Amino acid sequence: MDLRLLGYFVAVAEELHFGRAAVRLHIRQPPLSRAIRKLEADLGTTLFDRTPAGVxxxxxxxxxxxxxxxLLAHAERTRDRVAALSGPATLTLGLLGDGDTPATHRVMETFRRRHPRVEIRIRETDLTDPTCGLAAGRVDVALTRGPFDETGLRVTRLTTDPVAALLRADDPLAGHPHLTLADLDERQWFRFPETTDAQWRSYWNAGKPRSGPLVRAVTECRQAVLWNGTVGMTPMDHRPGEGLAMVPLRDMPPSHRVVACAKAETSPYIRSFFALTVAAFRA
Amino acid sequence: MDLRLLGYFVAVAEELHFGRAAVRLHIRQPPLSRAIRKLEADLGTTLFDRTPAGVxxxxxxxxxxxxxxxLLAHAERTRDRVAALSGPATLTLGLLGDGDTPATHRVMETFRRRHPRVEIRIRETDLTDPTCGLAAGRVDVALTRGPFDETGLRVTRLTTDPVAALLRADDPLAGHPHLTLADLDERQWFRFPETTDAQWRSYWNAGKPRSGPLVRAVTECRQAVLWNGTVGMTPMDHRPGEGLAMVPLRDMPPSHRVVACAKAETSPYIRSFFALTVAAFRA
DNA sequence: CCCGCACGATACCCGTGGGGTATCGGCGTG
DNA sequence: CACGCCGATACCCCACGGGTATCGTGCGGG
Structure with missing residues (x-):
């Protein structure tokens, strides 16, 4: 007997309406119908009379x-009791500054509900360390962006985002459907801080060192473009701000948002966070 | 929280040994390791210390x-209580005489364990009705063989068996790797009883009516061949008996063992039996 | 001392099942 | 009688659970 099916059953029994129950359960009506039928077959009894008048x-x-x-309450109690035993704990999460997306919120929300006793400490980092302190052991798990040296880390891709040139909206190139790096060769580029990670440096400098103004955070890119008249690269995972435009760069491989933790990580909290994050970004 | 995982956990906790627990659970060790890790992540706690000395x-x-x-006991009680409500019930199963295979036994064994309160009545039929009385409504579900008229029935194929000529072992044709219907044209064929189902009749008579001795049951085929010197067709889903030989017929399409019930069937028992049967034959 | 062995972990593959969308069917109602 | 509501069915697709093969490590024996 599957607790998930029991949850479905309770929903239908309370609503006495498959459609409404499906909404409550955040699934569609056909899978719900099947699930109830499966439960009925499992128990060997019909649980609902489906008359045209209603259920x-x-x-x-x-x-x-x-x-x-x-039974569901019993299961919930069990979970709580066991979780209580493990005592308070903290999980230090590294974010790359632009980790503040709806999906990120969903992950943290789900995680808090699942493990209320775990305190999440967030450490936002500047752009000097793509692993957000993970490689240095200063965080437990990182929500960041590739590419970086993955030795000793467990890394899973969450999204694949094309990379775009960030321009002023009134830039003559802003109307193009896409650009190449060569199109921007004459421009002054804003520059990311120095980093020890060769992959990261080479990718985000598009192969050559730049000399424009230094940006230490994602928000500074916007200022650099609007006020200093420079250009630069950004993953296309957000809307361009007011007065800005993003034009896809044909010759840049896409960038990946990733979740990462130490390869030898054993803490169930951290594994759980990792798994929830992967699941949340899939949905 | 998944009750299946809890069951796994209890097994490991009692054995304190992943390998032995896996044997008890009839799964392999790697999936069990993963399952426990998943449970640990779900609960946010490590449940076992895996020291080299032991678990x-x-x-x-x-x-x-x-x-x-x-919790598992609670679930078991729940199942029993609900099942008890539905009161005693019977399920009438039609068999085509040769339905007495190991797989059939497995199905009935599983079903009995799942629904102990349901009495299974078996009705073996002679070869006059391929649906074993299902079309006439005299059985609830039939384990039989195609082809027959499927209108109004839900039919699922279980196996695909080549059809062979049934010969005496000392027949000159018995050594051949395969035969055609034409090779047996001069022989006297044993004859199946008359039936109302045109598909069935045409298939098992290989297109033309026969005039040999009548066989009313599968076992009679053996006697007809051994003692009357006739030949006939049989699906290759069993060993030929002592003194007999089976030679595949190249020009007969294969025969399918099927499970069938009424298309409009609503009884969860019967649906459950249907599903268990399909599953059992897949494994 | 190092090799072998015991045992849990990991990597990778495959089939099933649970979720999705589109559509049906059957019964009430305007 | 046409339409609409609602549960059932048909069909698709990907994630997950289970499989086999292999690894890593710590311990014991020759």
């Missing part, structure tokens, strides 16, 4: 509703 | 062992 509980269904509620 | 429970694991046992 009603059979006697067996009425009994199961009670039992299911108590 | 021991952590404090959290000790608590969970208690809780898990009680």
């Amino acid at each position: 009603t509980l059979t006697p067996a269904g009425t009994v199961l509703l009670d039992e299911a509620r108590s | 021991t429970l952590t404090p959290a694991g000790t608590v969970l062992l208690d809780e898990a046992r009680s």
Whole structure:
């Protein structure tokens, strides 16, 4: 017997309407119908009478509703009791500054609900360390962007974003459907801070060192373009700000948002966070 | 939280050895390791200390062992209570006489364990009705063989068996790797009973009516060949008996063992039996 | 002392199942 | 009688659970 199916059953039993129950469960009606039928086959009893007038509980269904509620509560208690044992803990999360996306919020929300006793400490980093302190052991898990040296790390790609040139909206090149690096060769580029990671440096400098103004955070890019008249690269995972334009760069390989932790990581919290993050970005 | 994982956990906790627990659970060790790790991530706690000396429970694991046992028992009680409500029931199963295979036994064994309160009535039929009384509504579900008229029925193929000529072992044709219907044209064929189903009749008579001795059951085929010197067709899903030989017929399309029930069937028992059968034959 | 062995972890592959979208069917209603 | 509501069905696709092969490590024996 599957607790998930029991949860579905309770929803339908309370709504007495497959469509509404499906909405409550954030799934569609057909899978819900199948799930209930599967539960019925598993138990060997019909749980609902589907009359045209509406859905009603059979006697067996009425009994199961009670039992299911108590069983689900029992499971919840079990989870809480075991989780309580592990005592308070903290998880230090490294963000690359632009990690403040809706998906990131969803992950942290889900994680807090799953592990309420774990305190999440967030450490936002400037652009000098693509691993956000993970390589140095200063954070447990990092939500960041590639590419960087992955030796000793467990890294999973979350998204694949094309890379665009960041221009003023009134730039003559802003109207083009796409550009190449050569198109921007004469421009002054804003410059990312020095880093020890060769892959990162080479990728984001597009192969050659730049000499423009230094940007230490993602927001500074915007200022550099708007006020200093420079250009630069940015992953296309957000809207350009007011007065700015993003034009895809044909000859840049796409950039990946990734989640990373130490390869030898054993803490279940951190593994859990890792898994939840991967799941959240898939949905 | 997944009850399946809890069951795995209890097994490991009792054996304190992943390999042995895996044997007990009829799965292999690697999936079990992963399952436990997943449970640990889900709960946010390590449940076992894996020291080289052996596996021991952590404090959290000790608590969970208690809780898990009680939760699993609770689930079992729930299943029983709901199943008890539906009262005694019978499921009438039609068999085509040769339905007595190991796979058939497995299905009925699993079904009995799943639904102990359901009495299975078996109705073996002679060869006059390929649906074993299903079309006539005299059985709930049939384990039989195609082809037959499927209108109004839900039919699922279980196996695909080549069809062979059934000969005496000392027949001159018995040594051939395969035969055609034409090779047997001069022989006297044993004859199946008359049936109303045109598809069935045409298939098993290989297109033309026969005039040999009548066989009403599968076992009679053996006698007809051994003692009457006739030949006939049989699906290659069993060993030929002592003194007999089976030679594949090149120009007969294969025969399918199938499970069937009424298309409009609503009884969860019967749906469950149907599903279990399909699953059992896949494994 | 180092090789072999025991045992849990990891890597990788494949099939099933659970989720999705599109559509049906059957019954009430205007 | 046409339409609409609602659960069921058909079909697709990817994630996950389970499989085999292999690794890494710590311990014991020759």
